[in-house]
Amino acid sequence: MRVGLLGTGPWARSTHGPALAAHPGVEFTGVWGRRPEAAASVAALFGTRAYDDADALIADVDAVAVALPPAFQAPLAARAARAGRHLLLDKPLAATVEDARAVADAVDAAGVTSLVFFTLRFADGSARWIEEQAEAGRRTGGWFTGRADWYGAVFSAEASPYADSPWRREKGGLWDVGPHALSVLLPVLGDATEVRAARGPGDAVQLTLRHDSGASSTSLLTLTAPPPAAGVAVEFRGTPGVAAYPEGLTGSATDAMERAVDALLAGVPHPCDARFGLRVTEILAQAEAALD
Template sequence: MRYALLGTGPWAERTHGPALAAHPDAELVGVWGRRPEAAEALAGRLGTRAYADADALLAACDAVAVALPPDVQAPLAVRAAEAGCHLLLDKPVATTPEAAREVTAAVSRAGVASVVFFTLHFDAETGRWLRAQRERVDGADGWLLGRADWLSPVFAGSDTPYTASPWRRAKGAMWDIGPHALSVLMPLLGTVSEVTAALEGPGDTAHLVLRHAGGASSTVTVSHSVPEAATGVFAEVRGAAGVATLPERSDAPDTAFGRAVDALERAAAGGEPHLCDVRFAEAVTDVLARAEALR
């Protein structure tokens, strides 16, 4: 498929762009960004061309990969779907339920495929684990309890290009890495029926308590404000089958993104929609919006 890349920041430069340029079944037609000079530079490094007009780029493509802040991404995703492009989006798909619903509605109207890059589902090791836990139990013997902690030092002195991100500064860890935590818990425990508590901790730390359809419950703790020595990612589910703990990721992000490209192409060719489509992403946005309203 012919791909447009929208975005020129670190995620586009380090993950989306290299993965698309290297993928054997993808043609990277061009790059568009809000800063034309950055689009020119990134396009040159990727061996493609920069477009000054996003709609002209969309018209030349079959699919679009978006690496932009969520509230820039959402309206562009609607435009891309209306142009007939399949969507490879980033999480969160939007930071308001209304904007997320507009993306889902545009995908439905246009009949295009969608995949949202919840990284863990496309990493070889964590993706395999998630599939295994979904198949391991069902019905009354399903998972009953869950916990997910995502703790990083992005705002605590870490040397990372994401520290300067304005949208991350504005929305914090709950919106940036909260989707990762929910992408583990929701497929295993069920749809979130109620956000029963959402508390603030140090810096941008957030603690959520969730009830899931069917009676399961879970907790989420996320932060970009912990010292380097306190960082880590941990997730587990518990039930009659015992305890299952999320393994460490095995792949670089661009390798995982290549699998997301594969998933989009399968869906676009008439295969089953991927679990991580815009409908799932809309549900994640809805949970985070409910939590934000309680803080």
């Protein structure tokens, strides 16, 4: 499959590019970025071609992988879908519900494959653990509560590659790491029927959900945690007992991206498609409205 990359930032260099360049089923056709010099640099790094026009790259490929801020990703993804291109997208899908819905609608109308790269849903160990908890809930009558906390230190740790990200500074942990939390909670506890949110220190948001299974969940989401406090904590409690996410289970993001590329090549429906990305965006927007 001919795949082009839209985006040239740290995530494109460290995750998308290596996975696309190494995958035996992919012809890494080229790179486009908002800055031509950055596109040339990434293209040289992976031995491919730099494009100065996004539509020209879209015209030359079967699929696009996108590593752009959500406000830029959504319109380009919708254009690529309308052109009949498969999509490997990043989270969050869009900065607004309207833009996310436009992507999902374009995917449905074109009949193309879409995947949103929620890292834990594609890393082998974590994906298997999430499915095990979902199955445990189905088998025993359900979980009582869940918790998914993401303590990022993007803006408090030294030398973070994402510290200069304008959209992360604007949207904070709710929109950057919130999708990770929701990608774990929703498949295990069910869709969110109620959304509440409160502000904490820095950019921290305390998110509380009621799920259609009857369970409730909480998430503490931040990019400004003190570095010694950074980390992830996921836990479910209920009839099956207590299930805590094991440390070190996720593996590398590049390995997870390679599994996402495998899923794209398979061309079969995946739970983390553009419709799921839209649902996550809707919940984030509800939480943001609750804060306001």
